[in-house]
Amino acid sequence: MTARVLVVDDVLHNVKLLEAKLRSEYFDVLTAMNGMDALEIIEKDQPDIILLDVMMPGMDGFEVCRRVKANPAVAHIPIIMVTALDQPKDRVMGLEAGADDFLTKPIQDLPLFARVKSLVRLKVLMDELRIRNSTGQAFTSEGALQNSASFKLDDAKILLIEDYERVANRIIGYLDQTVETVDLDDVSGGTLSTENMGQYDLFIISLSLREADGLRLCSSIRSNEVTRHTPILILIDEGDHATLIQAMDLGVTDYVTRPIDGNELLARVKSQIRHKRFADYLRGNMQKNMEMAVTDAVTNLYNRHFLDTHLESVFSQQNEKQANVSLLMLDIDHFKKVNDTYGHSSGDEVLEEFSKRITNNIRSIDLAARYGGEEFVIVMPETDVEFALYIAERLRRTISDEPFVISGSESPIHVTVSIGVSIVGEGCDTREKLFAEADKGLYQAKKTGRNKVCGIRCLDNEQAS
Amino acid sequence: MTARVLVVDDVLHNVKLLEAKLRSEYFDVLTAMNGMDALEIIEKDQPDIILLDVMMPGMDGFEVCRRVKANPAVAHIPIIMVTALDQPKDRVMGLEAGADDFLTKPIQDLPLFARVKSLVRLKVLMDELRIRNSTGQAFTSEGALQNSASFKLDDAKILLIEDYERVANRIIGYLDQTVETVDLDDVSGGTLSTENMGQYDLFIISLSLREADGLRLCSSIRSNEVTRHTPILILIDEGDHATLIQAMDLGVTDYVTRPIDGNELLARVKSQIRHKRFADYLRGNMQKNMEMAVTDAVTNLYNRHFLDTHLESVFSQQNEKQANVSLLMLDIDHFKKVNDTYGHSSGDEVLEEFSKRITNNIRSIDLAARYGGEEFVIVMPETDVEFALYIAERLRRTISDEPFVISGSESPIHVTVSIGVSIVGEGCDTREKLFAEADKGLYQAKKTGRNKVCGIRCLDNEQAS
Numbered sequence: 013m014t015a016r017v018l019v020v021d022d023v024l025h026n027v028k029l030l031e032a033k034l035r036s037e038y039f040d041v042l043t044a045m046n047g048m049d050a051l052e053i054i055e056k057d058q059p060d061i062i063l064l065d066v067m068m069p070g071m072d073g074f075e076v077c078r079r080v081k082a083n084p085a086v087a088h089i090p091i092i093m094v095t096a097l098d099q100p101k102d103r104v105m106g107l108e109a110g111a112d113d114f115l116t117k118p119i120q121d122l123p124l125f126a127r128v129k130s131l132v133r134l135k136v137l138m139d140e141l142r143i144r145n146s147t148g149q150a151f152t153s154e155g156a157l158q159n160s161a162s163f164k165l166d167d168a169k170i171l172l173i174e175d176y177e178r179v180a181n182r183i184i185g186y187l188d189q190t191v192e193t194v195d196l197d198d199v200s201g202g203t204l205s206t207e208n209m210g211q212y213d214l215f216i217i218s219l220s221l222r223e224a225d226g227l228r229l230c231s232s233i234r235s236n237e238v239t240r241h242t243p244i245l246i247l248i249d250e251g252d253h254a255t256l257i258q259a260m261d262l263g264v265t266d267y268v269t270r271p272i273d274g275n276e277l278l279a280r281v282k283s284q285i286r287h288k289r290f291a292d293y294l295r296g297n298m299q300k301n302m303e304m305a306v307t308d309a310v311t312n313l314y315n316r317h318f319l320d321t322h323l324e325s326v327f328s329q330q331n332e333k334q335a336n337v338s339l340l341m342l343d344i345d346h347f348k349k350v351n352d353t354y355g356h357s358s359g360d361e362v363l364e365e366f367s368k369r370i371t372n373n374i375r376s377i378d379l380a381a382r383y384g385g386e387e388f389v390i391v392m393p394e395t396d397v398e399f400a401l402y403i404a405e406r407l408r409r410t411i412s413d414e415p416f417v418i419s420g421s422e423s424p425i426h427v428t429v430s431i432g433v434s435i436v437g438e439g440c441d442t443r444e445k446l447f448a449e450a451d452k453g454l455y456q457a458k459k460t461g462r463n464k465v466c467g468i469r470c471l472d473n474e475q476a477s
Numbered sequence: 478m479t480a481r482v483l484v485v486d487d488v489l490h491n492v493k494l495l496e497a498k499l500r501s502e503y504f505d506v507l508t509a510m511n512g513m514d515a516l517e518i519i520e521k522d523q524p525d526i527i528l529l530d531v532m533m534p535g536m537d538g539f540e541v542c543r544r545v546k547a548n549p550a551v552a553h554i555p556i557i558m559v560t561a562l563d564q565p566k567d568r569v570m571g572l573e574a575g576a577d578d579f580l581t582k583p584i585q586d587l588p589l590f591a592r593v594k595s596l597v598r599l600k601v602l603m604d605e606l607r608i609r610n611s612t613g614q615a616f617t618s619e620g621a622l623q624n625s626a627s628f629k630l631d632d633a634k635i636l637l638i639e640d641y642e643r644v645a646n647r648i649i650g651y652l653d654q655t656v657e658t659v660d661l662d663d664v665s666g667g668t669l670s671t672e673n674m675g676q677y678d679l680f681i682i683s684l685s686l687r688e689a690d691g692l693r694l695c696s697s698i699r700s701n702e703v704t705r706h707t708p709i710l711i712l713i714d715e716g717d718h719a720t721l722i723q724a725m726d727l728g729v730t731d732y733v734t735r736p737i738d739g740n741e742l743l744a745r746v747k748s749q750i751r752h753k754r755f756a757d758y759l760r761g762n763m764q765k766n767m768e769m770a771v772t773d774a775v776t777n778l779y780n781r782h783f784l785d786t787h788l789e790s791v792f793s794q795q796n797e798k799q800a801n802v803s804l805l806m807l808d809i810d811h812f813k814k815v816n817d818t819y820g821h822s823s824g825d826e827v828l829e830e831f832s833k834r835i836t837n838n839i840r841s842i843d844l845a846a847r848y849g850g851e852e853f854v855i856v857m858p859e860t861d862v863e864f865a866l867y868i869a870e871r872l873r874r875t876i877s878d879e880p881f882v883i884s885g886s887e888s889p890i891h892v893t894v895s896i897g898v899s900i901v902g903e904g905c906d907t908r909e910k911l912f913a914e915a916d917k918g919l920y921q922a923k924k925t926g927r928n929k930v931c932g933i934r935c936l937d938n939e940q941a942s
Contacts, residue, residue, distance in 0.1 A: 013699075013726070013727070013728050014695075014696040014699045014700055014727045014728055015699075015700055016700040038692055038693060038695075038696035038723075038727055039696065039700075040696060040697060040700040058702070060700065136602070136705070137601070137602070137605060140602055140605045140606060140760075141605060227503055228503060230479075230503075231479040231503035231504070231505060232505060234478075234479045234480075235479055235480055235481040235504075235505040235525065237523065240601070258503075261478075262478070262479045262503055263478050263479055295605075298763070298767075301766065301767050301770040301771075302763075302766050302770070304770040304782065305766040305767070305769040305770040306766075309781075309782065316774075317769065317774060384821075
C-alpha cells in the first residue's frame with residue numbers, strides 16, 4: 013500500500029535521508045523544514061500521512077500536531093511523531109497532542125515502513141467511511157468528532173494472550189485499562205473459543221507462547237467477521253524481522269519489542285483504542301444515516317422513497333413470488349380533526365401508536381411504509397386474496413377496538429381506519445395499477461361510511477365482525 | 478491481509494495441497510469436495526473468498542458460481558475459478574458465470590497468494606460500503622445490484638502505458654474497450670501529468686518501459702486521491718517474482734505475464750472494470766443515501782433533523798462566530814387554501830418554487846431548511862440585526878412580488894410569506910430561546926395581517942416598501 017508522505021524536520025540531512033528511504037519503497041514524498049511550511053503543505057496537498065519531528069526551532073512538532081488536529085479539513089490525516097530515544101515522555105505528550113503513532117530516532121527501516129503502512133491501511137478504510145463533499149462536512153459538524161484524538165479511553169477492554177504469568181502480570185501493571193487474560197487451553201486449532209470476542213477494544217498477543225502459535229491466533233482474529241477491525245498489538249523479540257514482516261502482512265496493527273518499555277506499551281495501547289473507537293463511531297454514524305434515509309422520523313416505518321424503491325424491485329425482478337404480492341392502502345379516518353382538536357403533537361402520538369399496532373400485526377416479511385400525512389401502505393408478499401382481506405380486516409379492528417390514549421386528551425380517543433386492498437394478478441401487473449386498484453378500494457371504503465376494508469371485494473365492518 | 482478461504486475441489490489430493498499452502502501463509506481454510514457441500518458451507522460460514530474448481534462431477538464449478546452470484550446473501554463473496562491450462566475458454570465462461578478471477582492448474586504459490594490477497598483487500602473495502610443488517614439488505618434490493626457481475630462494460634475507458642508501439646497496438650487489438658495511450662514525454666518525475674485521470678476505468682502499465690519506471694507510475698496513481706481506487710493491471714515478465722511481489726505490495730490490482738495471452742488479458746480487463754463499476758456504484762449509493770438523510774424530498778432543502786444537528790453544533794462549539802448568528806422563521810400564508818383549492822401536487826409545486834426563490838436569495842454560508850409542512854427556517858452566520866431584517870424583507874418581496882405559475886391553475890396564484898426574525902445575543906443564548914424569539918416574531922406577523930417581517934423590531938410591509 014503506497015501513499016503520499018510529508019516529512020517534516022528542520023535538519024536537511026534527516027529530511028533527505030527519510031525521503032530517500034521512502035522513495036526507494038515507492039512512496040510519494042513531500043518535505044517541509046519548519047512548522048509553518050508544514051501546515052501550509054498539509055492544507056494544500058492533503059498528504060496521506062505526516063512524519064513529524066518533535067524538536068524544531070520556532071513552532072515545535074507538538075504545536076504543529078495540535079493545529080492539524082484542530083483543523084477539520086485535515087484532522088483526519090494520521091501523524092507519526094519522531095521522538096528522541098532518551099525522551100520517553102515525548103511519546104505521551106505526542107499522543108496528547110493528537111498524534112497517531114511515534115517513531116524513535118535513529119529511524120530504522122522496518123519500524124518506519126511497518127508503521128507507515130499500518131496507518132495508511134487504516135486511513136484508506138476510514139476515507140471510505142468519511143464523506144468528502146459538502147454534505148459530509150456538514151455532517152461531521154455533528155459533535156465535531158473529526159479525528160481519533162477526541163475519543164475517550166474509559167471502559168476500554170483488552171484481551172491479553174501471554175502464557176508466562178509473571179510477564180502477563182507485569183503488562184497488566186503497565187496499563188490503566190481493564191485487561192482480561194485467556195487460558196490457552198481454550199485455544200484449539202488456532203481458533204480462540206472465547207465467546208463475545210467482539211467486546212474487546214484491543215488484543216495484545218505474545219508471539220512467544222508456549223502452547224500456541226501467536227501468528228495463527230492473529231490470523232484467526234482477522235478472519236473472523238466480528239473482530240476483523242479490532243486492533244491487534246503483538247509482543248515480539250527485538251530483531252525478529254522476518255516474523256514482524258509476516259505479522260504486519262497478516263494485518264497486525266501495532267507491535268512492541270521485548271524487553272517491553274511500559275511507557276511505550278501504554279502509549280501504543282491508548283492510541284490503538286482511540287483509533288478503534290473513532291472507526292466504530294464512523295461506522296455507527298454511517299449506519300444511522302443509512303437508516304434515516306429510509307425511515308419516517310415520526311412513525312419509524314419505512315418512508316415513501318423506500319417503498320417506491322422496494323416496489324420497483326418487486327416488479328423489475330423476474331420474481332416468481334411477484335404473482336402473490338398484495339397491497340394494502342390505509343388512511344386514518346378524520347385525522348385532520350385530531351390535529352385540529354388536540355394539536356399537532358397529539359396528532360403525532362396517534363400516528364406513532366397507529367404504526368405500532370400495524371407493525372405488531374403484520375409478518376416480518378411484510379413491509380409497512382408511511383405514504384403521506386395519515387396514509388400508509390403495506391406490501392405483503394406470498395399473500396392470496398383471502399389472506400390479504402383477512403389481515404386488512406384484522407388491522408382495521410386492531411385500530412378501532414381499542415381507543416388511543418394520548419397526552420393531549422383526558423379521555424382516550426376513538427380512531428378508525430379505512431383500507432383499500434389490491435393484489436398482483438390479471439390486469440394488475442404494474443406498480444401503477446396495483447396502487448390504482450388499492451386506491452379505488454380506499455375511496456369506496458371512505459365513501460360508504462369509513463372504518464371498513466374494500467377492494468377485491470368489499471368487506472363491510474358489520475358483515476366482518 | 479489474511480482471510481477465510483473456501484477450497485472446492487473433487488480431488489482430495491488437490492484440496493489437501495491447497496489447504497496446506499494457504500495454511501502455511503496463515504489463511505483460515507474451509508474445504509468442500511462437491512458443489513452441493515460448497516453451497517451449504519458458503520451460506521453457513523460466509524467465507525471471504527472461494528477457490529472453485531471448474532471440473533467436478535455432478536454440479537460443475539460454473540453452476541456453483543452462478544448460484545452463489547444469484548443468492549443475495551452471499552453474492553458479494555469473491556470467487557476465483559480454477560481452470561485447466563489447456564481450456565482458455567473456461568476463463569471467459571467463468572467470468573460470464575460471475576467469477577471474479579481465475580487461476581490455472583497447476584496452481585503456483587505466487588499467483589495464488591497475489592490474487593487471493595488482492596481480492597481480499599478489495600472485499601474489505603467493499604464490506605465497509607455494504608450494509609449488513611436488515612436495513613442494508615432492504616437497501617441492496619434497489620435494482621438488485623448485489624455484485625460486480627451485474628455491471629455492464631459499455632463505454633469503458635482504459636489508459637495504456639506501453640512505449641513499444643508494436644506491443645501497444647497488439648494489446649489494443651485484444652481489447653473491446655476504448656484504449657488511450659500516453660506519450661511518455663508527459664511523464665516527469667514519476668508523475669503522470671495527464672489531466673482528468675479520474676476518467677479512466679483501468680490503467681494497464683508495462684513494467685518494461687524504456688523511458689520511465691513503471692512501478693513509480695503505479696505508486697503515483699495509488700497516491701493520487703482521484704485514482705486511488707482505479708484498478709491497475711501490470712504487464713510483467715514471466716518469472717520476475719521479486720518485482721511482482723513489490724507491485725502487489727504497492728496496491729497493483731492484477732497482472733498478466735509476457736508473452737501476453739490475448740484471451741487472458743481480455744478476461745482480466747473485463748473483470749477489473751466490473752469491480753471498479755461495482756465499487757463506484759456502492760460509493761455513489763452511499764453518497765446518495767447520506768444526502769437523502771439530510772434533505773427534504775419535496776424542496777431539496779435540508780430537513781428538520783439536519784437543522785437541529787446544525788444548530789446543536791453552533792451552540793455546542795466554542796464558536797466565536799456564534800454571537801452573530803441570526804434565525805429566520807418563515808411560514809407561507811394561507812397555504813392550506815392552496816392545497817384545498819388546487820390539490821396536493823399543486824401545493825408541492827408551490828413549495829418547490831418557494832424554496833427555489835429562497836435558495837437564490839441567500840448566501841452560500843446560510844442554511845435553509847424545511848421545518849414542517851409550510852414552515853421554513855434559515856440560519857445565517859455572521860449576520861447583524863440590520864442585515865437579518867434586510868434579507869428577511871428581501872425574501873418576503875421575492876415571494877409576494879411575482880405570482881407563482883403552477884400546473885393546477887390557469888392563472889398564476891399570489892403567494893405571500895410571514896417571517897419572524899431573531900438573533901443570538903443577550904438573553905437569547907440557547908437554541909430554544911432563538912427559536913422562541915423567531916416564533917414570537919412570526920406570530921406577531923401573522924396576527925397583524927401577514928405578508929410581513931417581524932422580530933427584533935417589526936417591519937410593516939407598507940413601511941418597508
